[in-house]
Amino acid sequence: MSLTDIKKMQSERGFTIVELLIVIVVIGILAAIVIVAYNGVTQKANTSAAQGNAEAVQKVAEAYNTDESKNSYPSGATAADVITALKGFDGITKIPSGVSVQATKPDSSNGKNTVQYIVTGTTAAPTGGCVGWYNFTLGHVAYTGVGAATVTAATSSADGTCS
Numbered sequence: 001m002s003l004t005d006i007k008k009m010q011s012e013r014g015f016t017i018v019e020l021l022i023v024i025v026v027i028g029i030l031a032a033i034v035i036v037a038y039n040g041v042t043q044k045a046n047t048s049a050a051q052g053n054a055e056a057v058q059k060v061a062e063a064y065n066t067d068e069s070k071n072s073y074p075s076g077a078t079a080a081d082v083i084t085a086l087k088g089f090d091g092i093t094k095i096p097s098g099v100s101v102q103a104t105k106p107d108s109s110n111g112k113n114t115v116q117y118i119v120t121g122t123t124a125a126p127t128g129g130c131v132g133w134y135n136f137t138l139g140h141v142a143y144t145g146v147g148a149a150t151v152t153a154a155t156s157s158a159d160g161t162c163s
Helices: 003-011 017-066 079-088
Strands: 100-102 114-121 126-135 140-147
Touching: 017 079, 017 114, 017 126, 017 140, 079 100, 079 114, 114 140
Parallel strands: 100 114
Antiparallel strands: 114 126, 126 140
16 A cells, blocks of 8 residues: 555544534434424414404304394203204304314314303393313313403413303
8 A cells, every 4th residue: 555545544434433423413402493383383383273263153153143134142951953054154253164162161172173162140131252272382171251251360270261
């Protein structure tokens, strides 16, 4: 082996194992940051969609109340009757397609397209209602009031309330 061959081999060196490990660690740190940021954005988007769906159901209930032939909030013997009344109302304001209105409290497994409707007052004379939706950011159910309903806000440790 000649001196020029040795110099040629030294100039064609690759990366050392330490340099490769540093690059891998930096890429891992950046990936972890991106994953955490993505989860936060997804939760906020799901929360916004759920809240928007709840507000749409709230508007339908308010429109139902102001309709001349109804002049009261949706009511019925069962929660299913109320939901049928809301879905069957053919006013200008409609519940968006794909949104499920139910009697039970929504949770993260129900998704952003599921809301709960609760009648306030009595079945015979409802004074309003509450529309519940799952807040993915807080991890609890929040409510939007209809009519004379009283709503307390959800927190990171407890669901909101409706009365």
